Amino acid sequence: MSALAHMLEERGTPTTVIALARNQAEKTRPPRALFVPFQLGRPLGTPEDAAFQRRVLLAALGLLERADGPVILDDYAEEDPNWQDTQGWQPPLPAAAAKPATAAEWQQAFAAELAALRPAWVAAQARYGRSIVGLAGQPPEGWAGFIAGFLAGGLPTVPQHATPALALRFLCDDIKAMYGEAAQAHGPAPSSRQVDAWFWRQTVAGALLVALRTLAMGSENNALKTVGGRFFVPVPWLPAA
Amino acid sequence: MARPQDIPEPTRTAVLNIECPVFEATPFVAGKPLSQRKVAIVSSAALVQRGEPPFPFGSTEVRLLPAGVPANALLMSHVSINFDRHGFARDANTAYPLERLHALAAEGMIGSVAETHYTVMGSSDPVGMAAAADQVSGQLKQENVDAVLLTPV
Numbered sequence: 001m002s003a004l005a006h007m008l009e010e011r012g013t014p015t016t017v018i019a020l021a022r023n024q025a026e027k028t029r030p031p032r033a034l035f036v037p038f039q040l041g042r043p044l045g046t047p048e049d050a051a052f053q054r055r056v057l058l059a060a061l062g063l064l065e066r067a068d069g070p071v072i073l074d075d076y077a078e079e080d081p082n083w084q085d086t087q088g089w090q091p092p093l094p095a096a097a098a099k100p101a102t103a104a105e106w107q108q109a110f111a112a113e114l115a116a117l118r119p120a121w122v123a124a125q126a127r128y129g130r131s132i133v134g135l136a137g138q139p140p141e142g143w144a145g146f147i148a149g150f151l152a153g154g155l156p157t158v159p160q161h162a163t164p165a166l167a168l169r170f171l172c173d174d175i176k177a178m179y180g181e182a183a184q185a186h187g188p189a190p191s192s193r194q195v196d197a198w199f200w201r202q203t204v205a206g207a208l209l210v211a212l213r214t215l216a217m218g219s220e221n222n223a224l225k226t227v228g229g230r231f232f233v234p235v236p237w238l239p240a241a
Numbered sequence: 242m243a244r245p246q247d248i249p250e251p252t253r254t255a256v257l258n259i260e261c262p263v264f265e266a267t268p269f270v271a272g273k274p275l276s277q278r279k280v281a282i283v284s285s286a287a288l289v290q291r292g293e294p295p296f297p298f299g300s301t302e303v304r305l306l307p308a309g310v311p312a313n314a315l316l317m318s319h320v321s322i323n324f325d326r327h328g329f330a331r332d333a334n335t336a337y338p339l340e341r342l343h344a345l346a347a348e349g350m351i352g353s354v355a356e357t358h359y360t361v362m363g364s365s366d367p368v369g370m371a372a373a374a375d376q377v378s379g380q381l382k383q384e385n386v387d388a389v390l391l392t393p394v
Contacts, residue, residue, distance in 0.1 A: 001285050001391040002261070003367035007374035008283075008389055009268040013381050017391040027261035030391075031269050040248065040256075041325035043392045044341070047332035053341050057390075061351065064388050065275055070267035082328070124330075130313040132330045134291045160294070170295060173322075180327040192325040234322050236249035 002028035016063045018043045018056070025073055032063035032072040038080045039192065045080040047189070052078070082191060089190040092120035092182045095202040103151035106208055111144035113204040120182035127185060133177045135170040137161065140178065143171060150212065155221060165223035168212065172232045175205050200237035209233055252323040262367055273352075278388040280346075281355035281381060282306075284337050285363025286329075286394045287319040296320070296362045303373035305380065306358040312339045317394070320364050324394050336394055355386045363393055 002025050005015040009031045017033040019025040020040055025033040036056060038045045044053040056076060063072050093116055098109040118140075125131045137160030138146065147168070149156035155164040176199065183195045200206040209232050216228020248256060272278060287296040290310060295318030296302070306315070312333035317326055328335040339358065345351045359377050361370065381389065 001283070001363065001393045003264075004283060004285075004361065004370060004374060005389070005391050006262075006264050006267065007367075007371065008378060008381070009270055011374060011378035012270060013378060013386060013389055014270045014272045015389045015391060018393060020393050021256050021259075023257055024259065024261050027263060029264060029267050031267055039325050040252070040323065041394045042328045042335050043394065044335050044338050047328040047335045050334075050341065050344070053334055053338060054344065057338055057341050057345065058350065060390060061275055061280065061345075061388070064272060064278065067271065070269040128331050130330070130333065132316050132326065134316050135289075135295055135318055170318075176322075177326065177330060181330050184327065184331055189331065192327045195327050231320065231322055234249075235251050 002030035002033060005030035005033075014064055016060050018060050019073075022073075022075075029071045029073075031070045032066070034060040034063060034074050034076055036076045039083060041192075042080065045078075046082045049081075052080075082189060085191045085194050086188050089188065089194055091198040091202065092185060093117060093203065096204045096207070098204055099207075100204070103148045106151055106204075106211070107144045107148035109204045110147065110208055114140055114144065114178075117179065117182050120185040121178055124181040124185035128181070131177075131181060133174045133181070136167070136174040138171070140174075143175065146171065147208065147212065150215060155224070163223050165216075165221065165227040168216075168224070169227045169231050172209055172212070175209065179203060179205055196234075196237065200233075206237075210239060213238075255323075272387050275351055275388075276349055277352045279353045279355055279384070279386045280342060280351050280388045280390060281384075281386045282337065282339065282342065282358040283377065283389055283391045284358070284360045284394075285319070285392070286317045286336050286360060287362040288315045288337060288360040289318050290314055291316055299365050300362045301365050301369035301373060303359050303361050303370075303377055306360055308339070308354060308356050308358060312337050319362060319394055321394075336392060338390075338392065342390075351388075355381075356384050 022035040100106040157164045161167040213232040
């Protein structure tokens with residue numbers, strides 16, 4: 001964003017950047033930047049805390065009134081309280097017991113888990129008034145069967161995506177999004193670490209995405225090999241070798 | 242972070258060692274008091290309206306987000322899987338603070354909110370974004386916008 005700030009300011013409009021990576025702002029030296037000590041993906045810090053977000057926003061916009069640039073690079077001191085784990089948070093489902101082996105077993109176990117998760121997912125949508133599930137272009141009822149097609153050696157796709165690799169990639173995104181929403185349906189919100197640890201270590205879906213990654217990396221379809229290796233499972237959550 | 246010690250590897254090394262564009266000089270355009278400025282957002286989250294195609298990998302395009310599109314209608318199609326999306330799932334303002342900007346305008350802290358906002362794929366090479374910058378700049382001038390807030394993910 002710092003480079004784009006350069007380009008827009010060169011074209012005549014004043015800019016201010018919220019920077020999540022201080023070293024990058026230091027290298028690119030945009031006209032004005034506010035470094036915030038929040039996790040990647042949360043430039044405004046704490047979700048659902050309008051007062052907190054307002055303070056961040058005003059700090060970033062306030063740089064526009066300063067005359068001591070370029071370059072202005074300020075540090076925002078306030079921490080995101082949601083960075084800490086939430087004591088007493090309970091995941092929406094108990095740890096999965098199933099260890100599927102065949103495509104049919106995976107399909108059955110994943111479909112059953114999706115059905116069990118659905119009430120929490122519906123509750124999350126009611127609570128937050130939103131959902132970020134939708135990139136895959138297919139309803140959850142079709143997810144388990146679609147994935148079983150890959151596990152059985154096929155390359156299924158959907159009209160919304162140009163290749164099977166992209167169809168599966170965005171379905172992986174939707175699965176992670178649905179579980180993440182369901183995990184935040186009730187009570188005090190968990191930290192992102194808690195959500196991810198539950199998803200990757202305790203759910204059929206998490207194990208399924210790891211299995212899909214393994215399958216994709218052994219595929220003769222180069223697009224699936226590349227996309228599966230890089231975009232299904234974050235490296236910190238890969239099983240130990 | 243995005244303090245380095247808070248980022249798991251290998252994302253930490255990637256963030257710390259990423260090649261960044263270096264500019265010989267930095268422009269600096271002065272402006273009116275904040276309370277008189279019209280503000281637009283540029284988000285790097287590759288936001289799309291539900292039903293729209295996701296941003297392609299490596300895309301250097303910019304997409305326009307009319308201010309009338311509620312943030313709750315937006316999905317995040319950024320290519321990276323190495324940043325948090327659970328916060329955005331609860332509250333779009335966590336990454337795209339449109340409602341917060343409107344609140345500041347209602348308070349009189351800023352002059353107004355632009356009619357159009359913008360989104361790009363933040364992981365793409367910014368060197369290829371000159372055409373996108375031209376497009377954004379033209380729209381900003383057409384709407385008399387005099388401040389841009391750039392938000393990363």
